Amino acid sequence: MLFLSDNAAAVHPAVWDALKAADEPDSPYDGDRWSAALDDRFSQLFGRPCTVLWAGTGTAANCLALATMVPPHGAVVCHEEAHIEMDEGGAPGFYLHGAKLILAEGTGAKLTPEAIRAAVDPIRDDVHQVQPHAISITQPSEYGRVYRPDEIAAIAELARERGLGLHMDGARFGNAVAFLDCAPGDAVGAADALSFGFIKNGGMSAEAIVFFDQELADVARYRRKRAGHLQSKGRFLAAQLHAMLEREVWLDNARHANAAAQEIARACETRLMHPVEANEVFVRCTADERDVLRAQGFGFYDWGADAARFVTAWNTRGADAAALARAIASL
Known part of the structure; x- marks a missing residue:
């Protein structure tokens, strides 16, 4: 994912x-x-x-x-x-x-x-x-x-x-x-x-x-x-x-990516580093928490020592976005 x-x-x-x-x-x-x-x-x-x-x-x-x-x-x-x-x-x-x-x-x-x-x-x-x-x-x-x-x-x-x-x-x-x-x-x-x-x-x-x-x-x-x-x-x-x-x-693709990012953002609550207005979600999480997410099959980039960046795309599956949202919420 x-x-x-x-x-x-x-x-x-x-x-x-x-x-x-x-x-x-x-x-x-x-x-x-x-x-x-x-x-x-x-x-x-x-x-x-x-x-x-x-x-x-x-x-x-x-x-x-x-x-x-x-x-x-x-x-x-x-x-x-x-x-x-x-x-x-x-x-x-x-x-x-x-x-x-x-x-x-x-x-x-x-x-x-x-x-x-x-x-x-x-x-x-x-x-x-x-x-x-x-x-x-x-x-x-x-x-x-x-x-x-x-x-x-x-x-x-x-x-x-x-x-x-x-x-x-x-x-x-x-x-x-x-x-x-x-x-x-x-x-x-x-x-x-x-x-x-x-x-x-x-x-x-x-x-x-x-x-x-x-x-x-x-x-x-x-x-x-x-x-x-x-x-x-x-x-x-x-x-x-x-x-x-x-x-x-181009616009339909962007709308889909934005919607997937919004679903993830709603699960992040106080972890969000920036308001989510496009298809990037910046989340505060420790190295251990990032390990937990990667162990569940999520691929993403570290963003400094205590954060991660998640980017959605035109073909991000709804099930994947929902799974990531649940995983972040459960940290």
Whole structure:
């Protein structure tokens, strides 16, 4: 009964069907009919014009998006526990050719305008200090906390005041939309670019970089090629994205994962470290208690010395979620 990560989940059947359907001759790279249709498909989803490039990993999606906004001598403001800081192996510095990450604090791994100002206001406006060029927020955050539309709007307003780009790391964007029960455009707000995650939500090997600024997309095309991410049979990535959007598979998958997480959360009571707003459950438990859970067949990651993280997925079985809930309640 695996609760290690939604990356460990199976590929959704609709994705396999789409891959088979795309297995026919077509133009190489991103000149195929599947890739050509992405802009219109996502523009309808978000209710405004956008340009979409596929990428093979979330790390590449994040870094290629940020590389369009930040020069090598600049910086990205992000939370001190953001994925781009903690879990991407220095990839932002590599893709951005040495640009820096400026780390800010915030409850639940979420940024606020006040936290951003505290991080950037002390920076002098001269060549001796690295200047911020973009803000990156994670929706939902590394602790599964979801930004509300008004919170995103406040950060976007600050970004415009300071002349900064705004990027959203949406590795679990579907889970945020499902929690908010809102239009996707409301969950992304006025961001300039979104890394729209599909792999954690039932995809196989495709993420979408959604640009709401055409000029950024034009730059990203060259950077994607230079970084070695312009796959020659791009139709297989584009087909996965279409399959997930068809009949709202992406949203149904996220709703299922969120519901399973809620069932587990209800059994945790005072053990919960953070409110459960997506598909991650952070639970206080000792090493001995974790041993008890693993002996019952549950797979999960330790989260420091006295905690564990449980992640549900689109195909988490109801019986498994119920069993974990009972096991935690009985500790």
